[in-house]
Every structure is written in structure tokens, then in C-alpha cells.
Amino acid sequence: MKTLISGGTVVNSTGTATADVLIDGEKIVALVSPGSDVWGSDLERSVDTVIDATGKYVIPGGIDAHTHMQLPFGGTHASDTFETGTIAAAWGGTTSIIDFAVQRTGERVEDGLAHWHELAAGNCAVDYGFHQIIGGVDELSLKAMETLVDEGITSYKLFMAYPGVFYSDDAQILRAMQKAADLGLLTMMHAENGPAIDVLAEQLHQQGRTDPYFHGIARAWQMEEEATHRAIMLADLTGAPLYVVHVSAKQAVEQLAWARDRGKNVFGETCPQYLYLSLEEQLAATSDQWGAFEGAKWVCSTPLRSKEEGHLDAMWQALRTNDLQMVSTDHCPFCMKDQKELGAGDFRAIPNGIGSIEHRMDLMYQGVVTGKITLERWVELTSTTPARMFGLHGQKGVLQPGADGDVVVYDPNGHTSIGFGEGKTHHMNMDHSAWEGFEIDGKVDTVLSRGCVLIRDDEYLGSKTHGRFLKRGLSQYLV
Ligand code: URP
Ligand code: ZN
Ligand code: ZN
Ligand code: ZN
Numbered sequence: 403m404k405t406l407i408s409g410g411t412v413v414n415s416t417g418t419a420t421a422d423v424l425i426d427g428e429k430i431v432a433l434v435s436p437g438s439d440v441w442g443s444d445l446e447r448s449v450d451t452v453i454d455a456t457g458k459y460v461i462p463g464g465i466d467a468h469t470h471m472q473l474p475f476g477g478t479h480a481s482d483t484f485e486t487g488t489i490a491a492a493w494g495g496t497t498s499i500i501d502f503a504v505q506r507t508g509e510r511v512e513d514g515l516a517h518w519h520e521l522a523a524g525n526c527a528v529d530y531g532f533h534q535i536i537g538g539v540d541e542l543s544l545k546a547m548e549t550l551v552d553e554g555i556t557s558y559k560l561f562m563a564y565p566g567v568f569y570s571d572d573a574q575i576l577r578a579m580q581k582a583a584d585l586g587l588l589t590m591m592h593a594e595n596g597p598a599i600d601v602l603a604e605q606l607h608q609q610g611r612t613d614p615y616f617h618g619i620a621r622a623w624q625m626e627e628e629a630t631h632r633a634i635m636l637a638d639l640t641g642a643p644l645y646v647v648h649v650s651a652k653q654a655v656e657q658l659a660w661a662r663d664r665g666k667n668v669f670g671e672t673c674p675q676y677l678y679l680s681l682e683e684q685l686a687a688t689s690d691q692w693g694a695f696e697g698a699k700w701v702c703s704t705p706l707r708s709k710e711e712g713h714l715d716a717m718w719q720a721l722r723t724n725d726l727q728m729v730s731t732d733h734c735p736f737c738m739k740d741q742k743e744l745g746a747g748d749f750r751a752i753p754n755g756i757g758s759i760e761h762r763m764d765l766m767y768q769g770v771v772t773g774k775i776t777l778e779r780w781v782e783l784t785s786t787t788p789a790r791m792f793g794l795h796g797q798k799g800v801l802q803p804g805a806d807g808d809v810v811v812y813d814p815n816g817h818t819s820i821g822f823g824e825g826k827t828h829h830m831n832m833d834h835s836a837w838e839g840f841e842i843d844g845k846v847d848t849v850l851s852r853g854c855v856l857i858r859d860d861e862y863l864g865s866k867t868h869g870r871f872l873k874r875g876l877s878q879y880l881v
Contacts, residue, residue, distance in 0.1 A: 403427060403450050405853060407809060409436065410455025414462070414801055415782035423460055424449070425807035428852035432803055451855075453848055455811045461781050462801050463497025463528075463808030463851060464763045465788035468647060468671065468730030471501050472521055475567075476753035477744060481735045485866045486831040487759055488527040492856040492864055493829050494760035495846040497808040498798055498872065500531040500788075502559060506568065507538030511546035515553070519871070526869025527862075528851050529808075531792070533590060534558040537567065539574035547581050554873025556793045557588040559647065562629045563596035563703060572636065579642040588791070588877045589637060590645045593629035593654065594621060594704055603750050614697035615688050617749045618681045618705035623713070626704055627653035634661045634668055643667040643880055645791065648732045650676040650704040652716030659725040669791065669879060671728040672717045674765040675702060675756050679836065680709035698742040699836050701752045702732065718774050721783060728791060729766055729783045733759035737833040756836045760829060763810070764818050764842040771843045793875035807853035816845025829862075 407423040412433060424432040471487045473480040482490065484501075491499055503518035505511045515534060522530055534555050536543050550558065560575055561568035570578065582589045603620035606612075611619070630646055634657060637644035649655060649670045661668040684706050688697040700706055707713035720726040734755025736742050745752030758765070766784050769775040775783070789799025797806050819826045820840040828835055849857035856864035 403853060404448060405451045405453065405807070405850070406449040407453045407455050407460055407811065410458050410460035410811060412460045412801055413777050413781050415778050415786035418777060423801060423809060425809070425850070425853045428807055430801060430803055430805050430807050433801065453811065457815065458847055459777070459812040459814060460801065461810050461812055462785045462799050463810050463849065464495050464784045465498040465500070465794070465798055466491060466496045466731050466733065466759055466762060467500040467728065467788040467792055468673070468732045469499045469501045469759060470732070470734040470755065473502070473734055474504065475734070475755070476751060478736065478741050478753055480755060481737050481741065481831045482733070482757065483831070484522045484525040484530070485527070486829070487733065488530065488869055489862060489864070490760040490829040492527045492849055492851070492862065493827065493846065495763040495810040495812065495849055496528065496759060497810070497849065497851045498529045498531070498794070499759070500533055500792055502535045503532040503555070504535045505537050505543060509538065511536065511543045515555070523871070525866050527856060527864045527866055528869045529872050530869055531872035531874050535568060536560060536578060539570050539578045544577060544581050547578070547585060547587065550587060551585055551876070554871070556586070556874050556876050557590055557645070558582065559590040559592065561592040561596070562633065563592050563594040563599065565596045565600055569596050572632070575633070575636050576640065579636055579640040583640050583642040586876050586880055588645055588880070589642050590647050591633045592648070593626060593633045593646050595625040595629045599625050607748065607750065612748050613688050613694045614701050614745070614749050614752060615685050617701045617752065618684065621703060621705045623651035623653055623707065626651040627657060630654040630657040634666060637668065638666055643877070644669070646670040648673050648676070648704050649726060650707050650713060650717070652713045655716055655720045655725055659720070662725065667879070670726045671730050672721070672726050673730060673732045674758050674762055675706060675836065676717050677714060678765065679706050680714060681706045682709055695746055698738065698745060698752050699834055700756065701742070701749065701754055702734070702756045703754045718769070721775060728787045729762065730788070731758040731762050733757055735830055735832045739833055757830045757832050758837065760827060761820055761837055761840070763812070763846065764820065764844060765840070767812065767844045768842055790878040793877055794872060795878050807850055809850045810846060811848040813845045813847040814843070816847065818842035818845045
């Protein structure tokens, strides 16, 4: 099966050119300049499908390196299954995800990982890999880390937040990082001071401040700055490279920049919610007009930050200056009904998370439209760097011969109305959208994964058995 994507503007992180992309089977086999007679008239004749991309961008499929399908959290599970979540990903131009396999205290890492394989296998519309959450660092889990690289799981996540759930104390973090440094595993860190946050949350609760908004007050930026610094120093001491997830506070970025300026092997991602949504808007949504509980839609950790204090601008700036290297979603959807509602009257019981997997490419393209980032940087932040960071480079994240035929045709003249309801996008399994009302100049036009068309002419043509497990190599960012 040969497919030719013709006449489009091919955008890689390294540059932009007018070229045709030829896919044979699952792989890109050539990028051909228009008018070149390398292939002569044979080319058009020998392909099975021609996709006309004239006037459109042709980019490597998005890689969302931070998703939580079916995550057990707060007495419930994230509402997207691997099937619904990866179909939504495809609609949004994301052709690979890296989800988090879960080990909780008292469970075996191997069992958590096997469970995650069971959940995902045969249920993914796009390719999928795993990071391993280590929620209980002890002798057994440290030993289990030794087999992860062979399993193609070359990164793992620790939590400085959520005491009693996924939390690791400094002693546990130190021991895990020592092990990771030996093994070449990339340490991903949820950097918030969980024990201190729990005290603040309890005090707010005692004062009757129980609305969703107070989630963000309890999780003050100082909690993120402090934990980020601590993670950097522990990583530095052990020689483990560090990747800080869902960075939202400008002071946390300052810590990352400080460390990078000193040559430390430290990286960070932010998420669309920390670029576009603010604590002030969350507060506005808790006015009587909306009903105080409306704010639960935006309860996530790290929390939304104050726009007035400059956190949102700081995230955009860091993406430009490369103090932050990537944008992932931290896709962790919960419905309002029966899920977010668990925290009615007590913000501490609201399951944490926002669903955005479908909107990341569109929302980040908006940064190109508004002049905040270049086209090439859009591709770099959403695809090329995720591939390099997480051991997929060459296979994913780039349009070049030999790479997988994961291609998105993106129409800069199209329009996308994000939200829940008639005439809007939204294929995620959620009864609301945290992004309701966002209007995008641009539209995902056609999506291919390993040469198979998943989205074309506003139709999903994929299958839940198409997605394959990605056995990842070591991060390209290890030294
Ligand atoms: O609110 C969030 N981020 N939920 C998912 C779990 C995590 O901490 O990434
Ligand atoms: Zn489960
Ligand atoms: Zn986290
Ligand atoms: Zn997460």
C-alpha cells in the first residue's frame, strides 16, 4: 500500500519545505521536491492513494508523552479507556501516547505493569508506550526497576505529592534516583510538597473554604518551587537526569532555568491548561451564575495558576527560550457526574485532572497564529522533542525516510470549535469540556498512523486494534 501526500508544506522541527511525502507500507520512504523528475510519472501511477495537501501543513504525528487512561484516582478511574482516549487523540492529530502504568504502595511493579498491558493491548487506535509510576519505593520495587529498560519502559515517575497514595519521601526518592542513574532510566517527577499541601488543605477545610477554587490556594506556588528545587538537588547528587512534569509556576521554571544554566541534566514539560487557563477564571466560574461547584472542571495538580501574577506568560516564555522543552496534556479526564461530584462540599475529594488529549495540537498551533512560537517550534514541542526525550527518535517525531508513516495534514485555513455539543469537537469520554468555547484558527485535516488513514474528511476510519505497544529506547537526552 503506497500513499503520496502531495503539494503540502512539510514542517519538521529543523525546517520547512514544499515536498511530497511518500509512504510505502508503514514507513515513509521518500520526501520528494515538487517538479523533481526523480520518480517521473511512475510515481503517481504506482501509488494507491494520493492525499492532496496543497495549502496545508504536513507534520509528524503528535506525541502526547503524559496521559492517564483509566487511572485509579480518588476512589474512581479516569473516564477515558484506552479505546476512547486514543480515538480522541487521533481526532486531534496525536498518533502516539505514552501512558503511565501504575504501581501503588503494597503492589508489585510487575503486576501493575502487566495490568496496564492488559488494559491497553488491542484497545488502542494509535501507538502507545508506558512510563512506570513507582508509588511505593521499597526493596522489591527497586529490584523491579532493573527489568524496565528491557521491557521498553525507559522512564518512571515519582510523586512528591499525594501522601498515602503515590507519595515518595526524600529517602525513597534518593534511593530510586540512585537506581535510575545506574540503569539509564529517566526520572519523571511530580514536584509539589504533598505533606505541606495537605496541612494547608485541612486548614482551609476547617475554615469552611470547601469550594473547588481552594484546591489551587492550598497548592500554592511555593509548594511547587520548593519541591522542584529539592528534586533538582537530589537528582544532581545521584547523577540521575530529571524531567519535571506538568510545570505551572513561574518560580518552578526559574528553578529549572537555574539548574540548566549550571549544566545540570534537567528538563521540564508544561501543559495547555497552564498556558491558557487561570485561577482567576476558575474563581469566576465559581460565582453564583455558574454554581460554585463548576470550578471542579479545572481541578488538576499542579493547579491552575494566577494570570495576574504572570505564571501563564512565564510558561510561554519558557517554551520560547527552551527552559521548558515539551508540551504534554497530562490527560486525566473525570466526568462531573459521579466523579468530580465526589468532592461536592470538600475540594480535597475532587478527582484531579483535566481532559485535553484531543486539543493539544490545535491549542499549541494557536501559539503559532498569535506569534508566540514558530511553526517549527510547534512541531518540536509536540512531537520531535517528546520522541527524543523518550527514546522514539528516528521512528517517531520526524518526517524523513525510515520513520513511521505517522503524518498529520493540518489546514491553517480551517477552523475548530472546541467543546462539548453540536458542531463541536470532543470525542473524549467526558460530560463536559474544560475547553468549552475555545475557537481555533486551524484544523486537523487528515491523520495517518504507520501509513493507515485514521481521520479523513471528518470521519474516523481507524480501528482499536491498530495501535501497537512502543518498546522505547533510552532517552536521547541522557549523557
Ligand atoms: O491532576 C492531575 N495531574 N492528575 C493526574 C495525576 C498526576 O499527578 O499527573
Ligand atoms: Zn484498575
Ligand atoms: Zn503528576
Ligand atoms: Zn499526570
